[in-house]
Amino acid sequence: MPRIACLHTIASNVAVFDAALQETGLTGLTLHHHVRADLLTAAEREGRLTPAIAAETAALLRDLAAEADAVLLTCSTLGPAAEDAASDAAVPVLRVDAALAAEAVRQGGRVVVLCAVETTVEPTRRLFEAAARATGAEIAVEVVPRAWEAFKAGDADRYRALVARAADAARAGGAAQVALAQASMAGAAGLLPPESRPLTSPTVGLAAAIAASRAG
Structure with a gap:
């Protein structure tokens, strides 16, 4: 097994x-x-x-x-x-997040990658930009304001709500695809309609x- x-x-x-x-x-x-x-x-x-x-x-x-x-x-x-x-x-x-990056850039276009914690930004940017070379996708990595504070305070509902709101805003701003860089963010996807849910890594x-x- x-x-x-x-x-x-x-x-x-x-x-x-x-x-x-x-x-x-x-x-x-x-x-x-x-x-x-x-x-x-x-x-x-x-x-x-x-x-x-x-x-x-x-x-x-x-x-x-x-x-x-x-x-x-x-x-x-x-x-x-x-x-x-x-x-x-x-x-x-x-x-x-390697498989997440490959899936996010697969169809090209503008890909917004959301992070909750600052230390994730640079490793995530390097990973997604490397994956994007094969498809020409444009990568934007953004931190969700106050999300990590909520997570560390044990407020999981607020954490997910802030991430979902940021994902929805990225879509509204013209992103072809939105990806949630951190595994802990995955629960936010379920707060959005199926047709506009971001990609998650788990x-x-x-x-x-x-x-x-x-x-x-």
Whole structure:
């Protein structure tokens, strides 16, 4: 039975990815969750993903790879560490937003990528701009004002409402596609009509990890 190890920096993302697995409809595999909130806390304190934090994250991902068929890093701020770990890990190591970026830029046009926390902006921008080179999509990365404050205060309803409002505004402003960069933002999509919902990372990222584990 394929085993997918998920490295989270937010404890609530455990439930998000368990729900995403149900949404995929795929069976015959198990998710094993590991939460390291201290890694994101350190990046927020430093204002960015430092080489030391990236190295610690990459080492942890390699350790998880030793006992899994694929590893999925679910924190966008730490995303580049997955690329470092993937170069010499025993199994596929993926960042959850890589599949999101590929899907978001697939049809070109203006793509607005929403983040909740500032430390996610630059890793996200680099990822989406790299994906956009293949399709000519125009990338705009924006932070949703006050959203992360609401999340850290435990006000999940306000967090989702602020993200949904920003996604709706991006559509109204002419975006061909809107993507929610952080897995924790996924619940906001359900607050909008199906025809205008933004793309979210948990389901597509998890599906990519499952496919990678089976391909190996």
